[in-house]
Amino acid sequence: MSPFEFPRSLIATALAHAQSESPCESCGLMVRAAGELVYRPCRNLAEGQAHFHMAPEDFARAEAEGEVVAVVHSHPNASPEPSEADRVMCERWGLPWLIVNVPVGHWQVLHPSGYRPPLVGREFSHGVLDCFSLIRDYYRETLGLELPDFERPDDWWAKGGNLYLEGYEKAGFVDVTGSPLRQHDVLLMQLRAKVPNHAGVYLGADVVLHHLQASLSKRETYSGFWAKVTRKVVRHHSLC
Template sequence: MESETLRAIREHATADYPREACGLIVVVKGRERYVPCRNVAVGSEHFVLPAADYAAAEDMGEVIAVVHSHPDFPAEASQADLVACEASGLPWHILSWPADDLRTIEPSGYEAPLVGRRFAHGVLDCYSLVRDWYRRERGIDLKDFSRRDDWWKSGEDLYMQHYGEAGFAVVSQDLPEQVGDVILMQLRSEVVNHAGIYIGNGQMLHHVHGRLSTRDVYGGYWQEITRCVLRYRG
């Protein structure tokens, strides 16, 4: 990384502190350039770089790396960083600020564990867990859907709108029977906003915001908030 690029990254981290700063390194006419982008994430736990900002950077030249800061936190990559780095296919530079420690990660085949992963909306959330389980256990790549932070709070009903596009059909209102059945739940919300995968023996795999992904006995509270059960039809 060129010294001018690093200087620009530091300036951006300072300007956006205490929120995470994010941007892209682009080669423009043979020269490296740092392009600051917006962080449109709700809260300060992670960053969301808008697709429009990425597209604008691509119009300038070739995107060669993703950059973001870790305010008041070590530059060590989180699980979400490692997963998103794999998805991007690019190196990621992480700057701890104001500690000014820069570390780089690159795609290496990392996969987050199904149990014990940390929540990061849009990267490691309940639907990401459903997609990962289907890819690893069934060899099926489910369609992903764009989802902004706290979409359910504005009344968006994404699960109910899109389950058909992902290849699922409703088979029950509240009782999963086959391994792989997806349980849709309404968790402290006006719309369905949570999903789990039935893994047999009365258990489901799911990931609640603010907690690690886990296996839970399906019943009691979880059955009370269930709105329907889906089965993959392809």
């Protein structure tokens, strides 16, 4: 779908919705219903202003109405140029993304193109490009292993969540804490929280690959600080 296939009237409707939701991001869907293309605004359940989490019920309602042909969201006070998280999510949805800017009114269409973010130097976006996403991508690209994904609410570790300790066995890992480290081991770390809330992959030779909030993913020396904050080491059962 080229940008010109979106009727200007629908883009104007999406822009009006975006303006009404600013400074938070708006989100919606383009739906082909009874042969007509319509825009359906959806609720953004994200707690912050820098991303969106579309209400599943709103998507289901739109899907029941007709064919969902595009995802729409806004970049308030920012260029409609897609972020790295936009590119990743566009691939996951397998649909064009119409990104609109308010208050200026610029817009851009992003199409799925097979984009895969680099393991080193990727931007951070919680739930899309974060420490767990990096582990999943590393295992897929390096070992050909597909790890399950888990819903990760914003600041889950401050709201009674304990996702890493409760989830590592479900993801196929076993506890090897205290054993000599091996390449591909996952290090569960605790940073200013009551539970482990960060993780990285041990690459061997005293190097950890990880992704901190508000930073690019990187390789760092493991011994020292990162070793001190590690609470558990887990290993995928296929590597034991």
